[in-house]
Amino acid sequence: MNVFYLPDAQIGTISFPEEESKHIVKVLRMKEGDGFCVTDGNGSLYDAELIDAHPKRAMANLSNQRAGYDIRDFKVSIAIAPTKLNERTEWFLEKATEIGIDEVKLFSSYHSERRVANVERFKKIVVSAMKQSVKSKMPLVEEMVSFDKLVKQNYDGQKFIAWIDDDVKDQLCDLYKKGENALVLIGPEGDFSKEEVALAKENGFVPVSLGEARLRTETAAVVACHTIQLINQMK
Amino acid sequence: MNVFYLPDAQIGTISFPEEESKHIVKVLRMKEGDGFCVTDGNGSLYDAELIDAHPKRAMANLSNQRAGYDIRDFKVSIAIAPTKLNERTEWFLEKATEIGIDEVKLFSSYHSERRVANVERFKKIVVSAMKQSVKSKMPLVEEMVSFDKLVKQNYDGQKFIAWIDDDVKDQLCDLYKKGENALVLIGPEGDFSKEEVALAKENGFVPVSLGEARLRTETAAVVACHTIQLINQMK
Numbered sequence: 001m002n003v004f005y006l007p008d009a010q011i012g013t014i015s016f017p018e019e020e021s022k023h024i025v026k027v028l029r030m031k032e033g034d035g036f037c038v039t040d041g042n043g044s045l046y047d048a049e050l051i052d053a054h055p056k057r058a059m060a061n062l063s064n065q066r067a068g069y070d071i072r073d074f075k076v077s078i079a080i081a082p083t084k085l086n087e088r089t090e091w092f093l094e095k096a097t098e099i100g101i102d103e104v105k106l107f108s109s110y111h112s113e114r115r116v117a118n119v120e121r122f123k124k125i126v127v128s129a130m131k132q133s134v135k136s137k138m139p140l141v142e143e144m145v146s147f148d149k150l151v152k153q154n155y156d157g158q159k160f161i162a163w164i165d166d167d168v169k170d171q172l173c174d175l176y177k178k179g180e181n182a183l184v185l186i187g188p189e190g191d192f193s194k195e196e197v198a199l200a201k202e203n204g205f206v207p208v209s210l211g212e213a214r215l216r217t218e219t220a221a222v223v224a225c226h227t228i229q230l231i232n233q234m235k
Numbered sequence: 236m237n238v239f240y241l242p243d244a245q246i247g248t249i250s251f252p253e254e255e256s257k258h259i260v261k262v263l264r265m266k267e268g269d270g271f272c273v274t275d276g277n278g279s280l281y282d283a284e285l286i287d288a289h290p291k292r293a294m295a296n297l298s299n300q301r302a303g304y305d306i307r308d309f310k311v312s313i314a315i316a317p318t319k320l321n322e323r324t325e326w327f328l329e330k331a332t333e334i335g336i337d338e339v340k341l342f343s344s345y346h347s348e349r350r351v352a353n354v355e356r357f358k359k360i361v362v363s364a365m366k367q368s369v370k371s372k373m374p375l376v377e378e379m380v381s382f383d384k385l386v387k388q389n390y391d392g393q394k395f396i397a398w399i400d401d402d403v404k405d406q407l408c409d410l411y412k413k414g415e416n417a418l419v420l421i422g423p424e425g426d427f428s429k430e431e432v433a434l435a436k437e438n439g440f441v442p443v444s445l446g447e448a449r450l451r452t453e454t455a456a457v458v459a460c461h462t463i464q465l466i467n468q469m470k
Binding site: 134 | 304305326330333334335367368369406408409446447448449450451454457458461462464465468469470
């Protein structure tokens, strides 16, 4: 099933921007009358029928607006320091979008390997993963902020900080309460500094372990995301 | 902490093959007296001290043999059809090794996108992930077999087949029994054929869902692996 993203999707006749039109008509070679699916990235999926196979402003008729199956009553937020290799952060974005994530918060910290992030490129990765996994809600990718600023932001839900330390005995999977919003801070490749951990604690973040395995930053972020999802999924 | 893999590691003086020696002496520029860690890939970690920084047959003194923290009383086995893009299968191998997996079974099936697998390359990925995540046990990557042959193999544990079907109501996370060995078959990009699902059922595989999210093959494989690990991890 081909899914296209149109933020201003609505029941009735709509036209696609040039890039999407080109993809529909030139790449996928769709003809008038062909059917596909459209997501507005804001919780709705639509059935679409191509009514004008124009290569620059293709038009379609949208019907059957419905909420996607990815609408949840809890929110999953992961904060991560972009990795040295961009492809690792991008891989996390793709996988977390497939598994289900609501917010990605990017931060730079004392041991960060990367001080600038190409958020526009990150958003493109998220959009394509959303389309590929037939999601109706687009995860929010926020601009990078400093760790200090991040931990002082308000968050309506449980707040955790995950890093490698033998003193951290509690596990995310044991402390997270099913049905609640959760924000998990994932340590950068150089891990958090003692001062950062202390600052996070002062601001209400609970130290947790993701288990005994030594995980790369992007793996830890996906594991944290899946942990929250799985606990909500379990009967 | 640098970790090296030496299948025949043992207490006392050992020498490294040319490639590892080059890495230790030329790449990492280690000097005599420098310390690192060695895994035999079979459950043991050792402390090592370089005693001869020879670029082609470096020698070290091994001491303090100990079991790795990745020794489990249950076995995680995932069977997957190699993806069209090798990098996606390789990504699964890296992540599953970090998270914890014992066996990777490769199969070709009716809708497989790839009929041949470079198992030697896959093993290299697993070795490097094992070293990077300080594991003591190397996951076994088996040669590719046909789906029919795979489902008829004996397996001492719970057997599941995961694929996308609205009729599959049970979830892996609800049916898997903590502490038991588990083998999960993951559908190829083209998914399983009806005949393959039937054959798997005949051979004792229980149909399960991994949740509502539409996951790519390699994501489903990592999610299945993490699901087994997490259920065993939870208090």
